[in-house]
Amino acid sequence: MSMLSVIVPCYNEEENIAPFYEELVKHVSFLAERDMDLEVLYIDDGSRDHTVQEIRKLRETDERVHMVSFSRNFGKEAAMYAGLENAVGDYVVFMDADLQDPPSLLAEMFSYIDQGYDTVATRRVSRKGEPPIRSFFARRFYHLMKRISRTEIMDGARDYRLMTRQVVDAILSMKEYNRFTKGIFGWVGFETKWLEYENVERARGETKWSFWKLFVYSLDGIAAFSTVPLMLASVVGVLFCLIAFLMIIFIIVRKLIFGDPVSGWPSLVCIILMTSGVQFFCTGILGQYLAKTYMEVKNRPIYLVKEKLG
Numbered sequence: 001m002s003m004l005s006v007i008v009p010c011y012n013e014e015e016n017i018a019p020f021y022e023e024l025v026k027h028v029s030f031l032a033e034r035d036m037d038l039e040v041l042y043i044d045d046g047s048r049d050h051t052v053q054e055i056r057k058l059r060e061t062d063e064r065v066h067m068v069s070f071s072r073n074f075g076k077e078a079a080m081y082a083g084l085e086n087a088v089g090d091y092v093v094f095m096d097a098d099l100q101d102p103p104s105l106l107a108e109m110f111s112y113i114d115q116g117y118d119t120v121a122t123r124r125v126s127r128k129g130e131p132p133i134r135s136f137f138a139r140r141f142y143h144l145m146k147r148i149s150r151t152e153i154m155d156g157a158r159d160y161r162l163m164t165r166q167v168v169d170a171i172l173s174m175k176e177y178n179r180f181t182k183g184i185f186g187w188v189g190f191e192t193k194w195l196e197y198e199n200v201e202r203a204r205g206e207t208k209w210s211f212w213k214l215f216v217y218s219l220d221g222i223a224a225f226s227t228v229p230l231m232l233a234s235v236v237g238v239l240f241c242l243i244a245f246l247m248i249i250f251i252i253v254r255k256l257i258f259g260d261p262v263s264g265w266p267s268l269v270c271i272i273l274m275t276s277g278v279q280f281f282c283t284g285i286l287g288q289y290l291a292k293t294y295m296e297v298k299n300r301p302i303y304l305v306k307e308k309l310g
């Protein structure tokens with residue numbers, strides 16, 4: 001008998017655990033027709049509310065419920081990695097605990113696996129219910145990524161994705177510390193079917209992503225999947241040299257024709273300010289990559305387990 005593992009990362013989702021479970025079991029009856037088992041693997045990402053107790057309650061009535069609980073909040077990326085490491089299924093699907101990923105799509109997803117796809121991914125075609133400013137920056141981010149990264153990162157892609165064991169093993173082989181799963185999915189490749197759906201708003205509770213957190217996350221994504229920013233320093237450097245060269249010629253010619261009028265202090269100050277600004281900016285970019293390299297070299301574990309259930 002083969003098995004489907006549902007990985008659910010949870011961070012302070014006490015009021016969503018039970019409703020999500022009920023909704024999920026309602027939509028997995030098709031698994032019996034396929035002679036497949038189910039495993040629901042909750043990853044508690046260091047929740048500070050009653051998430052763990054809620055999961056324990058489910059476990060008492062259903063042996064198919066499992067849990068890995070972290071020693072603190074390591075972030076959703078770490079939770080997803082832990083899920084993949086601990087899932088035993090032949091097929092694995094990620095789902096958010098807040099019911100933004102409708103379980104009703106599961107049956108359809110499997111129909112594409114039957115057709116020979118290795119992975120079935122989802123993307124939302126609308127962003128309704130989201131603050132407009134957030135949508136705007138999200139769009140900018142995907143637009144930029146398309147230009148500076150060779151890895152395909154789909155606009156509006158969610159982490160709701162069904163994968164075969166082969167894809168799971170491929171992702172597990174990427175043990176990097178700075179994880180950006182949207183990029184990792186694109187990087188590993190494989191035959192991917194995209195399903196589209198309208199944005200569903202979070203059932204209960206609040207989003208765990210503030211605007212600032214998302215912004216930093218997007219910088220992580222850029223650093224993880226593009227080295228184009230590093231080239232920026234060279235490009236700007238060449239450009240400034242060219243400009244300086246033209247100006248030197250201009251000044252020599254002016255000196256020869258008009259003599260030596262002492263002027264140009266304000267413009268000099270502006271130029272010094274601007275070039276030093278650009279230099280700091282480029283050093284900052286260098287620092288970003290160095291910091292990422294530093295964290296990577298330390299080789300710390302991606303997450304730490306406090307408790308396992310099942």
Ligand code: UDP
Nearest residue numbers: 009010011045075076079096097207208209
């Ligand atoms: N999540 C997590 N760790 C975190 C933040 C979020 O495991 O540090 C989980 C969260 O419980 C939810 C999923 O990741 O199941 C998506 O989070 P959220 O709904 O807050 O994000 P959004 O849907 O607004 O992008």
Ligand code: MG
Nearest residue numbers: 096098100202
């Ligand atoms: Mg959500």
